[in-house]
Amino acid sequence: MVCLEICLAILGLAVLIYKWSTATHNAFDGRGVYFEKPRPFFGNMGASILFRTSFQKQLSKLYNRTKQYKIVGLFSFRTPMIQLNDPEIIKKICIKDFDHFPNHPSFIQSNERLLNDMLSMMTDQRWKHMRNTLTPVFTAAKMRSMFALMDDSFGECLEHLSGLSKGSKSGEGIELDMKVLCNKLSNDLIATTAFGLKVNSFETPDNEFYRIGQSLTFSRGSQLFKFMLSIIVPKVFLFFNLKIFNGQKVEYFVRLVVDAMKYREEHNINRPDMIQLLMESKKENENNWTDDEIVAQCFIFFFAAFENNANLICTTSLELLENPDIQQRLYEEVKEIQESLKGGSLTYDAVQKMKYMDMVISESLRKWTLAAATDRLCSKDYTLTDEDGTKLFDFKVGDRVNIPIVGLHWDDQYFPEPRKFDPERFSDERKNDLVPYTYLPFGVGPRNCIGNRYALMQVKGMLYNLLIRYKIERSPKTVKDLWEEARGFNLAPKAGYWMRLVPRKQIN
Known part of the structure; x- marks a missing residue:
């Protein structure tokens, strides 16, 4: 009898959970x-959620199955979204009628420190004011002064590779996981350009900044699990006061930035990094930004730059080894630039x-787009019409929009x-043939990625x-088909x- 009651209770709970998991599935009815x-x-x-394929591949296949429709319904977990398959509609939603869709949806509901102070999480006027504050930080002039800091990290990375080359047999070259190398480089670049901290993760791979930063990324382990849990069951997440980020590790970054700002003000120190640029923007801006709001903009680099910039170097390197003719032409160009520098270091110009x-x-970002999609949230009811005025869809306040990049x-x-x-495809002769709003590697409209210059500067450098110094070649462990x-x-x-x-001969 007890067993029967237990079985019935389990069955009842299973039915309730199932009903909850499908409760939003009628969102598009009518x-x-x-x-x-x-x-x-999973919607x-x-x-991709169950790691059977990549999010990029699954979303691309869904797009191909439905692209005859200008807009389609999509379920991300339990969340219904309106997917835009037409570039002209993307232009309308993200640019022409931006005031109806000014924000990203908030998938994460958490009150923990720094999270809601990040630019990508801000909304409406607060976002606009912070965006205006940050825009001068990412101008070409500011990137030019910041590039010298990057060049030091490039040098340390190359010194590390040189040491590995000496330990290998002559002519064989170095077999390595490029992602491990680029993660260390990305870490050191973010440390020096965003946090004003000089670290060398090649000499000291267990340094505190690298160790803590790795533990805060969303791409793996418990961090990814907590992130997904906050999306699937946000009320449970809040009820139990769960946190995506470890409070002590967040405090480490807060102290790092706040102490640096305080020290620089007291000793009149000027360094061409993000902390300095934010300090200057804060003084010139009428908004009285808090320390946490300033720290959050540095903090977001770990989520916008750490994995993405490393992956872009890796995917581009993979294409270069698969296309030796392209690699050779690119080598000839960088050789010309090296000769024009006459022994000097690489510069932003x-x-x-x-x-x-x-x-x-550009082609690497097209083929291996790092942001598979971007999104918007409808803040005012909006009727979408075709070019001839025919109604296509009525958006309601709260509708979430998906753009399948x-x-x-x-x-x-x-x-x-x-x-x-x-x-x-991106040559001077052909790039004008690109259909507008079909190439969106850094998003689109006022909500596009503000740090695109930074990312491109790092990868190209x-x-x-x-x-x-090296020719990139296939190794027995090289992935056969990334897709x-x-x-x-x-x-x-x-x-x-x-x-x-493989080290090149006759290096100047």
Whole structure:
């Protein structure tokens, strides 16, 4: 009898959980929008959530199945979203009628320190004021002064590779996981440019900044689990007062920035990094930003730059080893730049002169887009109409919008032979043929990525230094097909980005 009661209780609980998991599945009923039937808990994204495929691949396939519709319904976990498959509609929503969709949806409900002070989490006027504060930080002039700090970290990375080369047999080169190398480089660059801290993760891989920073990224382990839990069951997350970030580790970053600002003010120290630029912007801006709001903008670098910038170097390096003719042409360009510097260090202005480098990076961002999608939240009721005035859809306050960047980037209607790595798509002769709002590597409109100059500067600087000294070749461990082998939300093969770096002869 007791067993029967237990079984009935378990069955009743299972039924309740199932009903809860499917309670939002009628969200599009009567709204005249096509959608694919979602699964309980995971919606339309189960394969990537369960690490059976990558989010990029799953979203691209969904886009291809539904692209005949200008807008479609999509379920991310239990959350219904309106996906925009048409570039003209993307333009309307994100630019022309931005005032109806000014914010990102808040998937995370948590009151923990720094989280809601990040630019990407801010809304309305508060976001606008912070964006205006930060915009001068990322101008070309500011990036130019910051590049010297990056150059020091590039040098330490190359010194590390040189040491590995000496330990290898002559002519064999270095076999390494490029992701491990680039994570250390990305860490050191963020430390010096965003936090005013000088670290060398190649000499001291267990340094505190690297160790704590790694533990706070969303791409793996318990951090990813807590992040997903906050999305799936936000009320439970809040009820038990759970935290995405470890409070002590957050406090480490707060103290790092606050103490640095205080010390610089007391000793009149000026250093061309993000802390300094934020201090200057704070003085010039009428908004009285708190220390936490300033720290949060440095803190977000770990989520916007740490993984993404490292991955971009890796995916580009992978394409260069797969396309030796492209690698050779790029090498010839960086060699010309090196000769024009006449023994001097690489500069921001020299980076900007590398046109073929820009084409290669642009195509890498097209094929291996790091942000598979971006989103918006409807803040005012909005009727979407076609060019001839025909009503397409009525958006309601609270509707969440999804923009499938990866779907557009892999659409052969806009990019013929999308799996082919072709930098010529972005040549002066052909780039004007691109359909507007189909290439969105850094998002679109006023809510686009503010740090795109920073990201491109880092990746181009590292590839320049790498190609001057090494030829990138396949190793026995190199991934055979990244599109098929990548899993989850982080575009990376499970075994890593293994490749071989072969020292070039006659280096000046």
